[in-house]
Amino acid sequence: MSRLALTRDKIYKTVARQMHGVVPCWVCGEHVLHAAATLEHIQPLSEGGNSHQTNLAISHEVCNGQRHAKGAVPVAQEAPGQVARRGPKSTP
Helix, strand or coil, X not given: CCHHHHXXXXXXXXXXXXXXXXXXXXXXXXXXXXXXXXXEECCCHHHCCCXXXXXXXXXXXXXXXXXXXXXXXXECCCCCCCECCCCCCCCC
């Protein structure tokens, strides 16, 4: 297992323990299964971020890819400095 995979596994397990088994995606806020978890750089390396644990978060692989495709993180209007997340799913 690579060092990055070990870091992802450690962060995932830490968050799962703190959140009683629910690991929210840093981008969309929905639960991330261990198999679908990727490490997200909160401040991208291209913008001066680093790979320190305080700059890493868990996200879905799809969310991580979409965020980087857009080149920006949606910012929450009501909480500057935090990520805008989708609202709860409505059931028909």
